[in-house]
Amino acid sequence: MKKIFSRPKSLKTTPFHYCPGCGHSIIHRLIGEVIDEMNLQEKIIGVPPAGCAVLAYNYFDIDMGEASHGRAAAVATGLKRAVPDRVVFTYQGDGDMAAIGTAESIHAAARGENITTIFVNNGVYGMTGGQMAPTTILGQNTTTSPRGRKEKVEGFPINLSEMLAIAPGSSYIERTAVNTPANILKTKKAIAKAFRLQIQGYGFTLVEVLSACPTNWKMDPLKASKWIDEVMASHFPLGVLKDTPGDKKDAH
Amino acid sequence: MRGNHVVGEAAIRAGCRYYFGYPITPQNEIPEYMSEKLPEAEGGVFIQAESEIASIHMVIGASMAGGRVMTSSSGPGISLKQEGISFLCALELPAVIVNMSRGGPGLGNIAPSQSDYFQATRGGGHGDYRTIVFGPNSCQELADLTYEGFNLADKYRTPVLILGDGMLGQMMEPVELPQEIPLKKLPAKDWALTGAKGRPSRFIRSLILDPIKEEEHNWKLMRKYEKIIREEVKWETYFADDAKMMVIAFGIAARIAKGAIKRLREEGVKVGLLRPITLWPFPFKAIKDFSKKVKHFFVFEMNMGQMVEDVKLGIEGNAEVHFYGRPGGVILTPLEIARVISSQYYQKRLG
Known part of the structure; x- marks a missing residue:
């Protein structure tokens, strides 16, 4: 019998600890598939963040080095500059990337560091119990914006990917989601493209993935998936934000 | 040679190929020297980072990849690096960190002071850790201890701090520089992250959720520190x-x-x-x-x-x-x- 579907070999056999309906497990799998398909297992180094994905090194069967909260882009810069022929990626959440690590993220993009960032945006601090994130949208309830985020009180959410797209050093930035089969396939293509552009030396690449956190959103997974399309994506529009190399065959 | 230049030259001769820093007086001659010299050295990288915090984490990255790496600053900047110093200790990564200290607290001034003794020897960072701290008193010692600092950092997989001051960094003295070590002669690092080619994958992390295992990790660090106490005291x-x-x-x-x-x-x-x-x-x-x-x-x-x-x-x-x-x-x-x-x-x- 022919085997047509299996665990990517760049993922370990450890079961994921993620909640039902969480996007992390899908995104991990997509990265694993891309690593396998591009034959990168022996030349890729990952930098996991603080947050729910902090244990990513238990799941990926590749070299990984932990970063403290927000500093992944700086750690990845040091790694990539020391071993420039390897592929280096960071895996960061919205609090990590767009709040505490804003300076590191912006300057890695500005310098055109030849690294890839997988930016998982679920609009809350997941691991600490669902507090307000820099990407929490107006009106959204969290444990630290219990009356709903208001622009006069908590201020506006931040669209970091759009900001990074302005930087001349960034080459490719796309926002995708993992809430439908079609979006999952687009996400995989975007990750593959980002890694390929890094190998070709185009500079900073980023894939922002809108990802559900049903536990902290207090929704069932199905409703959470719909909420991404109906509410979240209107604040964080899906699509290519920047594509300097402009490789048409990858365009969605 | 000027003290700050001595540090840079001794570091390069010790095989340091990566330097990440941020301007602050009275240590600016170190990054200036490194920006001039490192690009001429094979594989040499100099980055002026966006902050002290970013620079210490770039140090972590380059150290993870197995490189000899240095950063330098002065009091207020070292305060910002404390997060990374705690991580270097927890992750057991070698690095050399230079503090050409100044008057404090706060912004203080740029005159020589020794008020960062507590910060250097107690650590301003979180958690149970120690760092080797050298207190040189001449340009010759800056050369010797910077050079030896890289060896000790690698030997014990721990950061080494050099606590100088504004006077030491700025003064000029004749110095006998150590011999340049060829990179090939540096000890191999069987823990470095270089891509899992022909070997099992590795990870370097400090998160240990199980208290019993974290305690074991702490005892392991403690045994290392006890060995340093037995073997490395100098006066x-x-x-x-x-x-x-x-x-x-x-x-x-x-x-x-x-x-x-x-x-x-x-x-x-x-x-x-x-x-x-x-x-x-x-x-x-x-x-x-x-x-x-x-x-x-x-x-x-x-x-x-x-x-x-x-x-x-x-x-x-x-x-x-x-x-x-x-x-x-x-x-x-x-x-x-x-x-x-x-x-x-x-x-x-x-x-």
Whole structure:
């Protein structure tokens, strides 16, 4: 019998600890598939963040080095500059990337560091119990914006990917989601493209993935998936934000 | 050569190929020197980072990849690096961190001060950890200890701090530089992240959720620190054999004290000097041994009194300790400190 579907070999056999309906497990799998398909297992180094994905090194069967909260882009810069022929990626959440690590993220993009960032945006601090994130949208309830985020009180959410797209050093930035089969396939293509552009030396690449956190959103997974399309994506529009190399065959 | 340039050159000769920093006076000649020299060295990388925090985490990244790496700063910048220093210790990564300290607290000033002794030897970062700390007192020692710092950092997989000050960084002295070590001769690092080619994948992390395992990790670090305490303590003495009063001072203060002691000896005043070269591990035993025969200690620091606490720990109540400090970046002349020592000497009726 022919085997047509299996665990990517760049993922370990450890079961994921993620909640039902969480996007992390899908995104991990997509990265694993891309690593396998591009034959990168022996030349890729990952930098996991603080947050729910902090244990990513238990799941990926590749070299990984932990970063403290927000500093992944700086750690990845040091790694990539020391071993420039390897592929280096960071895996960061919205609090990590767009709040505490804003300076590191912006300057890695500005310098055109030849690294890839997988930016998982679920609009809350997941691991600490669902507090307000820099990407929490107006009106959204969290444990630290219990009356709903208001622009006069908590201020506006931040669209970091759009900001990074302005930087001349960034080459490719796309926002995708993992809430439908079609979006999952687009996400995989975007990750593959980002890694390929890094190998070709185009500079900073980023894939922002809108990802559900049903536990902290207090929704069932199905409703959470719909909420991404109906509410979240209107604040964080899906699509290519920047594509300097402009490789048409990858365009969605 | 100027002290700050000496640090840069000694680092490159020790095989340092990665430097990440951020401008702050009085250490700017280090990043300037590295930006000039590193791109000429094979594989050399210099980045002026967006902050001290970013630069210390770039250090972490390059160290993870197995490189010899350095950053430098001064007091306020070292405060910002403390997060990364705690991580370097937890992740067991080698690195050399230079503090050309200045007057503080806060922005303070850019004059030489020794007020970062606590920060260097206690660590301003979180968690149970120690860092090797050198307190050089000359440009020659800056060269030797920077060079040795890279070897010790690799040997113990731990960060090494060099605590200088604005005066040491700016002064110029003739220096005999160490031999350049070829990169191929550096010890292999079987833990580095280089891509899992032909070997099982590796990860470097500090998160250990199980308290029993975190305790094990802490004990492992502790055993390492105990080995460093046994094997790496360094100090020197000056006119110590027949001293009735021992001066304890480190770094540039010890250099000034030496001048004072030389002057006092000419007058027949029997004072000697013990100068800790490693501030951690601190020469507790040497001080304890002296306290069995010398009953009067005079601690001189360019701060409000920090190392004096370690001196008292070493003496264990066996002798009297007098502290004299000048914080704020004030530099005493040997004559001035000689007067203070001599007044204390005669008050205690030692001569």
